[in-house]
Structures are given as structure tokens and as C-alpha cells.
Amino acid sequence: MFEFIQRALGLKKDDPTASKNTAKERLRLVLVQDRASMSPATLEALKEDLIRVISEYMEIDQTGLEVSLSSEDESVALVCNIPILKLKRNAKEQETAS
């Protein structure tokens, strides 16, 4: 009865079991997954940019390079596996020094 009056008067606060909260939570999770997916073309472009930048510092195995997005619970990570062939000694330092 007391709850009924509270409800009727609009005093009842958010109920954590209300279905809107379930909806919000499910929406959040599904969007983390959705937003984490990149088109293969975008992923390829990212890969090429990475190769270009990293190659200024070290020689890498371009064919063995792997780039992917991985999502766990609520966070997304960019996972790269980049085999190094040879480190370039003072490749970039020279530029910044000059």
C-alpha cells in the first residue's frame, strides 16, 4: 500500500530492476561491440600508416604484421603484433636533433 502511494505520487525513485536499466546496459554493451568493428578497408589503411611510421624507427616484417580490434566487456583495444627484423640505430634522433 505504501509503495502504491509512493508510486501514485510519483515519489518512487528509480528501481534498479526496471527494464529501462536493462535496456540501457544491453545497449551500452552492444554499441561497444558495434563501434569496435572497423571496415576491412579502414583497417588496411591503418596498417599501412602504422608500417610507415614504425619503419622510421625499425625494420619490420610487413607480411607478418597483424592488426585487429579486440573488445572485452566495456573496453576496446587495438592489438598489434609486429615482428621486428632490425632496430634502426639513431634513425629518428638525427631528425629531431637537427
Add this chain to the structure above:
Amino acid sequence: MGEVIVVTSGKGGVGKTTTTANIGTGLAVMGNKVVLVDTDIGLRNLDVVMGLENRIVYDIVDVVTGNCRLKQALIKDKRFEDLFLLPAAQTKDKTAVSEEQMRELTQQLKEEFDYVIIDCPAGIEQGFKNAIAGAQRAIVVTTPEVAAVRDADRIIGLLEAALLAEPKLIVNRLRPSMVKKGDMMDIDDMIEILAIELLGVVPEDEAIVISTNKGEPAVLDKQSKAGEAYRNISKRITGEHVPLMNLEADGFFRRLRRLFGA
């Protein structure tokens, strides 16, 4: 030079066509020259919602393929001098029109009209690409449901990728009593999750069904809450600042009175 606004959503059945008809009519009531373009080729709808289905001779495909002149295909509204409809073709499919043709068409239309409102088909395929091709502004329609908001998020991403930045959101079919009970996502939830600016909120309203039955947009119905919401949205589109209306038909005092049997 007028403005081209696309009404889109991703998910079907959330109210794109209803919204196009109502804001188009709303803008015409305010004295603007308006043309509504139905790009849902194969699933023509906007003509029926506007009550103009018996007047169609030519359609959008006839125009872009040069089968008729643009002027011949434009259907004048029954009620407003300066409101027109360019209907979709019913017997062709989405590939009957190209993005380039849509850009040319909208370019031509905005030289004549203050507002060119484009009703987009559901989905993210060719029909969607055509609908947004010539647009300068985008309105994303959603309902307060997980699937619809999810699709809206995808559409917002695609609009941004197409350089149609800063789309605005309309939340349709909101039920204030369900929001109150905690059984429907509220506006703040959706705005926060989608990170998008709100253009307006349209309540669930039987007047929409009735107006669609009659072919008279609810925006013309002074008694309808949804109509009022669409009048406000039309004003906001022209740059007027209109506060969000109070959707609670069930105010505190009314509830109190009912509780005590008055």
C-alpha cells in the same frame, strides 16, 4: 538557395515517413516553399501519408532518367500552395537512381524551394546512399528501443563518414507513462549514449494513426500532442528556439486528484 534535409534512421518502421510528412507540412504552414522527396523506391509510402496517392503520374525515376520534366512530376499538396511531393517509383528498385543523379536532382530542387525534405528508406545500402547524396543536414529518427537506438548509432557513424556532420535526433513514440515507471529509456539516456543533439521528442499518439488513415498530417491537428511536437520541431529547423514540451499528460496534481477520487 534552399536547404536539403534527409530524414533517416537505419531501422524501418520508426517514423521516417511520418516525420517527413509532418515537418514538411509544418514548414509549409510557416510559409516556406517545401518539396518532399520520397526515395523509398519500390516501397512508396509518403504519397499515402500526405493523401496524394491518386494524383501521381510521374515519379522520381521518370525525372532522373529524363522521361519527364521535373515540374511535371511534382505533385501539389491539397492544402498548401507551396508544398509539393516528388513520389518514389513503385515498380523499380533502389538501383534505378544513382548518387550522382540524386545530387543533380537536389541541386535543381533547392534552387526552387526553401526546404527539400528527403524521406530515406530503411537500411544502409544503395537507397540510403542515394538519399543522403545531396543532403546538407540530416535528421536521425529513433524510438526508445535497444534495436532502434543501435541502428541510429550505426547511421550516425555513416553520416559522419559521408561528411554529413552533426546530425540531429528525433525520438519518436515515447510513452511518458512508461518512462515514469522505468520501463522505457528516457531522453537523457539516449542523448548520452548517442552523443548527438536533440531536435525533438514525439510522443506515441493515436492521432498519428488517425491522421495517416485520412491522409492529413497530424501537425495540422491542434489537439494532437504529436502534432504539437512536430510544430515545435518545424520551428527548430528554421532556427527558432522552442523549449521541449511537457509530455506528461499525467501531472502530479491530476494524479493526486485521481488518488483521492476527485
